[in-house]
Amino acid sequence: MLKIALIGAGKMGISHLSILGGYADTDIVGVCDTSKMVTDFLTKHGKFNCFSDYGKMISETKPDAVVVAVPTKYHYTIIKDLLEKKIHVFAEKPFCLNYEESEELVALAAKNNVVNQVGYHNKFFGTFQETKRIAASGVLGDIYHFIGESYGPVVLKKKADTWRSDPAEGGGCLLDYASHVIDLLNDTLSPIAAAKGTLLKSIYSGKVEDAVYSLLELTSGQTGLLSVNWSDDTYRKMSTSITLVGTKGKLIADANELKVFFKEDNELNGYSKGWNVKYITDLQDGVDFYLRGEEFSSQLNYFVKAAAGLVPNTINNFASAAKTDKAISIIKKSSK
């Protein structure tokens, strides 16, 4: 059984811990966090072996794999240390604050032959997986325009600053929200090569942007828009969507639903001329333990299986997340 440990029991870390705890086939050997309120709870109520120093946790519990869910600014140092110890790593997104560090970790993970994954959970939605399949099949014709969007209600008024409002700590809408869409576009079509113009708008936050609007060009030469706003009250929760406009059809996909229009019949099974609508219920596999969406359970399941050598370590690996970090830096530069 895979011995796994967690570093960082904040919102994402607690969620990962609960999902792992719900699975039968991992042994959670340790949890590390600096909040005594959190570790006391996990010790007393969950009977977890908790630490405040991750180095001590690693040397005492000797995990095969570690989930790293601390703020991004600590990723590089901690992950490097884990990779050098030949421990499999699942890290939260975004991967690193600058892509030179990301690329160094990609090389180190390869050198030490450890499984590596980053928590871009959108890629585990059936709808987005189907979107990638359809885009790659060519049935949309020449995809001459795309729109990647994400909206949600995170920062809705001016408030005191936290690390989420500090760009040096990985805060801001670009790193937090937009990274998901950037990662999806990179993966669905091809990596972002250039930003033709970018607006990073602060709406309520003092130091960081609350919205990102950018005109993008991909390495494939395809162009399109990125539109992301985390200060949008008209959404109940984060809502991410991808629109692909091609010469033979148009596709609109979000986490729950995939709508695709074809000008003519084509060879794609289960689709025909005109509008086709598929729902999450048609496209998503069930999970063994559900906390807050199949995608969160599926991504950890994939990581655990990859560590056991049962699936290839291809979805959301460090190399793919490093490309996303690079795209983030391209977008940031173009806003200046």
Added chain:
Amino acid sequence: MERILFGDNQFFAVNHISDSKSREQSIRFKDDSAIIKVLDDAIGAGINTFMCTTHDRIANICDIIRDNPEKYNNFKIFPCMPYAHKYANAVTELGISGTLKQYVPGNFFGSLFKGGMAFLSKDYEAIMELMIDAEMKMFKGINTPVIFLQNVITDLLLGLRAYDMLVAFHSYIKQKYNAEAGFITMNMPKLLSVLHKAGISNPIICASINKAGFRMSGGKEIYEETLKTKKFRAIAMQVLGGGAIHPKEAIDYICALPNIESILFGASTKGNIENTISNIRFFDAKNK
């Protein structure tokens, strides 16, 4: 519990398969009067229990119910707490302790933080009790015979193996509100086994149960087996599988399963409410 319970997802733009439907609902139910009208349609069709989240807008609905005691004489509410997105969005912005500081009423939490001392189990239970009381405030004077813990919290505690917190919720609801505790979950077989082991012998559990196997963790077969062989009071929700199953086929499946005490559904129109009820009555009569 009554055979048919009326849910509230449609009022708060919760749609599991379509963001555009969710937007339409949000527009349609902008005013509380639109919610009340649909609730009245449900009552007119013979449903007297409304199972709802502790969303801010439910407070307004509660005001209307209290103001019309004769009209809502037999009306019951099953509150489901908490409205998780309120907290989830706050955690993204403020972190876990920041969110608790904001939402746990009184000075209790502030004084704990200042001390820098170890937290005791009873402290966490006290925090939970304060939060339950805060969520229950809006229902004062309304009949709430069953009070539920929402699935995201039930399942979070289940995964964290904080089973004693589930038991603490169960005890506190009984002791303070003289009501039955219920648990909503997406992991029914696992939760039931935990609750049984903890000595809760006949718990009320509301879970996604449908012919498509949608959100039935571990698979449909283990759910069916659990219903056949284990003791608990089951409420089936998401019986239409988010719209994936034809309504008649969906209800036929549910009504033929053993041990389902209640069926929870939501609908936005009088026609859909009446259709669903008549389907349930039809298949129930057939299975008698």
